[in-house]
Amino acid sequence: MPHLKTVYAKFQNDPNVAFLLVSIDDDSKRLERYLDEMKFPFTVLRASSAEMQRAMGFNDLPSTFYVDRKGIVRYQILGFEAHGDSDARVAWYIDQLKHGKTH
Amino acid sequence: MKKTFLILAAAAVASAIGFAQSSSARQQLARGREAWDQRLTKTAIEAVQEATRDPATAAEAHELLGIIYAFKGWQQDNVFPGFHDEPAYREKALAELQAALKADPRRFTARQAQIVAEGFAAADRVDPMLRRPAITLLDAQIERGRSPDVPIGELIETLQTRMKAQADATPYFAGAQVLIDRGEYNNAITLAEHGVPVAERFIQENLGAFQMEGKAEGALMRSRAQAADIVGWALYMKKDYAGAATKLEEAERLYRGDDFNNQFHLAELARAQKQSDRAREHYLDALSLTAGPPAVRERATEELAKLYAAGKKKSKPFKAWLDAQLIARQNDRKKADLKSRLDTPLPKLNLTTLDGKPYDTSSLQGKVLLLNFFASW
Numbered sequence: 382m383p384h385l386k387t388v389y390a391k392f393q394n395d396p397n398v399a400f401l402l403v404s405i406d407d408d409s410k411r412l413e414r415y416l417d418e419m420k421f422p423f424t425v426l427r428a429s430s431a432e433m434q435r436a437m438g439f440n441d442l443p444s445t446f447y448v449d450r451k452g453i454v455r456y457q458i459l460g461f462e463a464h465g466d467s468d469a470r471v472a473w474y475i476d477q478l479k480h481g482k483t484h
Numbered sequence: 485m486k487k488t489f490l491i492l493a494a495a496a497v498a499s500a501i502g503f504a505q506s507s508s509a510r511q512q513l514a515r516g517r518e519a520w521d522q523r524l525t526k527t528a529i530e531a532v533q534e535a536t537r538d539p540a541t542a543a544e545a546h547e548l549l550g551i552i553y554a555f556k557g558w559q560q561d562n563v564f565p566g567f568h569d570e571p572a573y574r575e576k577a578l579a580e581l582q583a584a585l586k587a588d589p590r591r592f593t594a595r596q597a598q599i600v601a602e603g604f605a606a607a608d609r610v611d612p613m614l615r616r617p618a619i620t621l622l623d624a625q626i627e628r629g630r631s632p633d634v635p636i637g638e639l640i641e642t643l644q645t646r647m648k649a650q651a652d653a654t655p656y657f658a659g660a661q662v663l664i665d666r667g668e669y670n671n672a673i674t675l676a677e678h679g680v681p682v683a684e685r686f687i688q689e690n691l692g693a694f695q696m697e698g699k700a701e702g703a704l705m706r707s708r709a710q711a712a713d714i715v716g717w718a719l720y721m722k723k724d725y726a727g728a729a730t731k732l733e734e735a736e737r738l739y740r741g742d743d744f745n746n747q748f749h750l751a752e753l754a755r756a757q758k759q760s761d762r763a764r765e766h767y768l769d770a771l772s773l774t775a776g777p778p779a780v781r782e783r784a785t786e787e788l789a790k791l792y793a794a795g796k797k798k799s800k801p802f803k804a805w806l807d808a809q810l811i812a813r814q815n816d817r818k819k820a821d822l823k824s825r826l827d828t829p830l831p832k833l834n835l836t837t838l839d840g841k842p843y844d845t846s847s848l849q850g851k852v853l854l855l856n857f858f859a860s861w
Contacts, residue, residue: 404858405859425838426838442859445856457826
């Protein structure tokens with residue numbers, strides 16, 4: 382998770398890029414402690430686990446979806462990816478979509 | 485050129501196999517053997533059965549039938565992907581080979597085929613579970629502990645004996661469920677919680693048996709889920725609804741929302757807390773899963789009927805509404821299993837901010853979005 386903060390530093394002033402983190406924690410206290418520790422610089426939301434799994438079709442965490450400017454899901458990384466959780470990889474996905482490339 | 489030739493060749497085989505009826509037993513047998521070489525078993529069996537009626541070909545035909553049935557009964561599973569063995573043919577295989585030897589006691593190939601088939605049959609009689617009778621007996625004794633006639637002390641003693649006999653977590657989880665039935669909620673909670681490290685140890689000791697890391701991981705998750713569900717249900721029985729909610733929802737997360745008992749427990753909890761909408765959703769989720777004892781399914785259906793009758797919107801009779809709901813849920817589950825979200829619009833998601841206000845992703849339209857789902861655990 383900390384790598385997302387690193388990548389965000391690159392995009393934080395870009396009006397065409399948004400980061401959204403969604404916690405599916407049930408335990409509010411635990412989530413609060415985690416967020417205090419992580420101090421994420423972007424929006425963190427909450428949702429029901431079962432509902433999100435059904436809506437987005439993931440069954441592992443963390444799961445990341447990259448959505449293009451037209452609102453279409455273009456990449457999905459379900460669970461930890463072997464080399465995909467590096468900040469370079471995350472930035473690559475975002476850059477692809479920023480420049481209108483899909484796959 | 486090559487393609488035409490292949491099609492012609494295929495047509496020739498089909499006609500040779502197809503149009504040879506009402507011929508002599510010898511011809512039937514030849515036709516059956518040809519079909520069998522092609523593994524066209526239905527045609528082969530029909531032809532060879534004809535040939536068993538003529539004493540001149542009986543021994544050979546019974547032998548061939550025996551071989552075909554042995555293939556269907558014990559072997560085809562391993563030969564063709566997607567095929568499964570048809571156990572109904574096993575007895576038939578042995579009978580045909582016996583008939584072959586009766587027709588010609590000196591028939592060496594039939595004797596060989598019989599030895600092979602008897603070997604398969606003998607292997608079948610070995611119970612692959614290799615459950616030791618003592619364990620089976622103790623598990624049954626634990627179940628009998630549901631009856632109030634069995635003193636609690638005796639039940640606990642049975643559980644302890646079972647724990648010493650074999651190191652799996654069954655006595656912990658099954659025992660905890662029995663203890664809930666007996667009103668021993670605190671003992672049930674302690675037992676279920678102790679079951680988790682026991683299950684972990686048992687899985688670690690037998691890791692190779694799971695073949696895939698994901699499967700072992702799944703087994704671990706299920707034992708954690710089972711413990712959380714049992715503890716949650718015991719807390720519900722103690723009327724500690726807040727505690728019950730935490731544990732039952734933890735189980736729901738670990739089960740990924742698809743365990744019948746867990747959904748039923750969540751429904752009962754929501755009903756006790758007078759949250760009709762949530763109760764209805766969980767009852768529907770439970771019933772849309774094809775598990776659960778009939779009595780519990782019936783109870784879930786009754787409770788749903790009451791909620792439906794008390795609700796406002798009643799466009800259909802209850803049964804029609806229920807069927808439509810269950811089918812819709814099963815379809816949703818199938819879609820979620822099969823389809824990824826790639827190249828589809830981001831669906832509308834029910835999100836809230838940290839202080840509980842609704843959040844709409846359409847405010848981000850026109851931006852590239854990184855959407856990350858996580859949990860702090």
